[in-house]
Amino acid sequence: KAGVTQTPRYLIKTRGQQVTLSCSPISGHRSVSWYQQTPGQGLQFLFEYFSETQRNKGNFPGRFSGRQFSNSRSEMNVSTLELGDSALYLCASSLVQGKYNEQFFGPGTRLTVL
Amino acid sequence: AQRVTQPEKLLSVFKGAPVELKCNYSYSGSPELFWYVQYSRQRLQLLLRHISRESIKGFTADLNKGETSFHLKKPFAQEEDSAMYYCALSTQGAQKLVFGQGTRLTINP
Numbered sequence: 001k002a003g004v005t006q007t008p009r010y011l012i013k014t015r016g017q018q019v020t021l022s023c024s025p026i027s028g029h030r031s032v033s034w035y036q037q038t039p040g041q042g043l044q045f046l047f048e049y050f051s052e053t054q055r056n057k058g059n060f061p062g063r064f065s066g067r068q069f070s071n072s073r074s075e076m077n078v079s080t081l082e083l084g085d086s087a088l089y090l091c092a093s094s095l096v097q098g099k100y101n102e103q104f105f106g107p108g109t110r111l112t113v114l
Numbered sequence: 115a116q117r118v119t120q121p122e123k124l125l126s127v128f129k130g131a132p133v134e135l136k137c138n139y140s141y142s143g144s145p146e147l148f149w150y151v152q153y154s155r156q157r158l159q160l161l162l163r164h165i166s167r168e169s170i171k172g173f174t175a176d177l178n179k180g181e182t183s184f185h186l187k188k189p190f191a192q193e194e195d196s197a198m199y200y201c202a203l204s205t206q207g208a209q210k211l212v213f214g215q216g217t218r219l220t221i222n223p
Contacts, residue, residue: 035213045211050209102160105158
């Protein structure tokens with residue numbers, strides 16, 4: 001099976017702009033989670049989507065949003081970009097059968113805000 | 115609030131020596147604990163989880179609820195173990211991981 005894919009791999013934006021990142025989960029996986037990774041804060045959970053519904057949300061401002069489509073692909077959007085949004089954004093997919101399932105991570109999208 | 119602490123940012127040991135990466139957590143309920151590993155130029159991947167009680171690549175980790183710890187151990191380190199290791203916690207079956215800051219392990223020849 002193909003792994004989790006994320007596009008684009010690199011992005012450069014300026015402050016005030018908005019950005020959309022995309023994640024395609026492993027075939028058959030219905031849960032997609034997003035994480036932000038920065039040198040200062042480490043890996044932080046953004047949100048999780050399952051069957052097109054947001055099930056869990058981390059402590060991020062409303063500028064960070066996401067959605068999931070019927071084919072389980074997910075997008076996250078960041079509006080009014082700030083310098084501090086520069087980070088590696090990782091998505092992870094899981095099968096969701098039972099209590100907890102292994103999350104498979106994508107390679108990440110590196111966002112730089114200038 | 116849930117929190118995971120990995121006190122060592124960097125750990126360097128010689129090949130063949132024992133390795134222990136420390137992880138402590140704070141959570142009042144019954145968490146699920148994991149170790150994730152990221153090798154150079156590779157994706158973050160699950161190494162092991164406490165619930166499966168298995169040994170992966172010679173690594174083991176025991177959940178100590180009394181000390182709220184989940185230390186990762188290997189009796190004889192190998193050069194291919196050099197990587198970034200993250201301890202993570204999940205609660206109530208949620209697909210949400212709380213990660214520690216990570217420990218970069220370097221195995222010297």
